[in-house]
Amino acid sequence: MIFLIEIDFNIDYKDKQLFSRRCSLRINNRSIKTPLLWLGHPIGFEPRPWEHFPMDTLMVNAYDILMKPKIYNKVCETGIHKFLNFDGLVMMDSGGFVFQKKEELDVEPSKIIELYEKAGPDIGVVLDHPLSIQKSMSDNRKRWKKTLQNTDFMIKNNGDIALMPVLHGYTLNELKKACKEVRKINDNPKIIGLGSLVPLLFNMKVSKKLKFKNCRNFVIDATRLVREEFPNSLLHTFGVGSTKTMHLMFSLGVDSLDSTGWRLKAAYGNIQLPGVSDRNPTPRNNGRASLSDGEKIILDECECPTCMGKSLEQKIKSLDGPFPPRALHNAYVYNQELENYVKSLEQGKSKEFAEGRLKPGFFSKSFDYLVNIKYI
Ligand SMILES: [Zn+2]
Incomplete structure (x- = not known):
């Protein structure tokens, strides 16, 4: 397989007291130091923080683009950076979570790949199906199977986008197995994501069927497991970059986080x-x-x-x-x-x-x- 994308990821410094680290990431011609925080921006909405103060990273969602034909055409025509008038790194999430939540339609991974190729984000997230704290173990296993199929398809059909595979698992054994399965598709991913942690970290109502002893300790164990399975990859954990949790997650050795909390809290x-x-x-x-x-x-x-x-x-x-x-x-x-x-x-x-x-x-x-x- 030929990879046209140039990504360099190097660990510069490891903290001695906890697991934090400082790394350098270079994607194509853009360089940045970790840890990173990607503020989530819903396309078409105000405010646009990067127009008011310097920002290095921004996360957008493919859902916002795919559901609006006018925006889709414009993004494909100009590319996402020009469309947003933003010079930093753009990560595009697949929208898998939103599509799932809204139960609107089942988007195909080929559609997402096509959008990534045309829009040109610096990182494109594999179309994943996050686990649910309300569903049974077997339902969640089906979701992971679908995510894995999408990962395989998207990596095989990728052109020149830095793709981020995303791991999900609600037991440590399942997560370990998921790491192995992703490694079979891409043996050394430069970037790896970990999802489905938000409801566990913020104490939402978790189904008893899932048998968690302590949800927040599981988040810590799960993150440590993935960190050790992929020691040389940039590790991004989804949705847990609040002003409090960022300090916990960075201390665990996570390199990259995202959050839309800046808007949600303001809305309240x-x-x-x-x-x-x-x-x-x-x-x-x-x-x-x-x-x-x-x-x-x-x-x-x-x-x-x-x-x-x-x-x-x-x-x-x-x-x-x-x-x-x-x-x-x-x-x-x-x-x-x-x-x-x-x-x-x-x-x-x-x-x-x-x-x-x-x-x-x-x-x-x-x-x-x-x-x-x-x-x-
Ligand atoms: Zn202020």
Whole structure:
């Protein structure tokens, strides 16, 4: 098989305290250092954060393009970078998850490959069928079988797109088997994804049929397993790049994450701040806390495009108003948190930093579990 894509992925530095690492990725003529965070952008919607502050990576979804013929034609004509007016790296997700959720139609992998070839994203995700926490083991096994068939088809019919195979498994044995099956199709993938973790990490209602002892510990074990199975590949875990979970996942040795949380939280009226959970800008009766005096001091320092040049009162007013300025603020904080993590990694202090971000809090025990694995 001839691969026309040029991808280089090298590990530059491995953290001694936990599993974090710093790597270099080069795809065609674009170079970048990991860890990476890809903010998810729904095509056709505002705001477009890269038009307001520098961004290196962006994730879009094939679903948004395939469902809108006008956009499809335009993207195919100009290419995705030009269409978005974005110079950084673009990852295109296959839309498998959305198609599955909406039960609209069963998209063919050939359609996705065709779109990738024409749109030219830097990374194209294999059409996968994420597992469901509501379904039985055997239903989920069928989903994985379909994902594996798509992986085989897409890698064999790929032209010059860097394709990311995605692993799924709700037991460690199944995940190990999945790694082996993907390796049979591509023995040394430069990029590998891991999916189906979102509901487990965020404590959603999991069917008893799946027999998880501790969902969040499973996420940690599963990620470690895949990290060890593919030590030299860029590892991307899907959907778990919140301002809190990013520190947990990077500490596990994950190189790359994505999130649409910057928009979702803004849609609920919530803002993000470094090291602080979701907050309402002003008191509201929705079960979420509003800003404390200490958090107002943190907000006062924010220099995002929404907050810049404003007094604290003006900032709060803008963030309490329409969706776009609040989403933009959140996007900026997500990127800032990535930068803060990278800085701590470069200083050899990522363990202390991640601990400070995760403890106390919802992921406190998960962090302890991870530290325990490292020091066994
Ligand atoms: Zn701000």
